[in-house]
Amino acid sequence: MEEAKGVVKHVLLVKFKEGISENQIEELTKSYAKLVDLVEPMKSFHWGKDVSIENLHQGFTHIFESTFESMEGVAEYVAHPAHVEYANLFLSHVEKVIVFDYKPTTVRV
Amino acid sequence: MEEAKGVVKHVLLVKFKEGISENQIEELTKSYAKLVDLVEPMKSFHWGKDVSIENLHQGFTHIFESTFESMEGVAEYVAHPAHVEYANLFLSHVEKVIVFDYKPTTVRV
Helix, strand or coil, X not given: CEECCCCEEEEEEEEECCCCCHHHHHHHHHHHHHHHHHCCCEEEEEEEECXXXXXXXXXXXXEEEEEXXXXXXXXXXXXXXXXXXXXXXXXXXXXXXXEEXXXXXXXXX | CEECCCCEEEEEEEEECCCCCHHHHHHHHHHHHHHHHHCCXXXXXXXXXXXXXXXXXXXXXXXXXXXXXXXXXXXXXXXXXXXXXXXXXXXXCEEEEEEEEECCEECCC
């Protein structure tokens, strides 16, 4: 098994609160993406809506994934004022959230 | 916002049952990876353990992510006998699971 050197994926699964508009979600998503420019160790960002067919998504509707070069980078991000300010705004709109960090490993079989 | 053409990410967040050994998890992971060779539309696979520091992982300990060229590919995978057999084995070891599919979108800011 090969672990990508140092790279850490930071994944959020989110269910937004009732009543939030698509526009508000788009604004929150753009502000999330802007953190890539504001927080040096944050290297990339993408997101998506659930399109699953197995009905095992447990009510979560959105995913946000960012990439860091190391766990130290994630720690710097978590403590960064731009992230703290954004996280407070973001979480005020969220009914439930899971935050999961991992170092991706590819299995050669 | 740019949506990657057709590509679908298939993400599982998992908490295994108490009592499962690291060896059993490794065997399950290897068998999961072998599905890439058995199910044509499944293009790649990686996994990882939670290393998050924010304590918002809600008890989930493992993530498995595979990539498909389309939602039709995911549907073919879900119905494929090799996947059905594997899923029955895998789910028998799982205390809770979320399955989330999405088309990754990158935001240019």
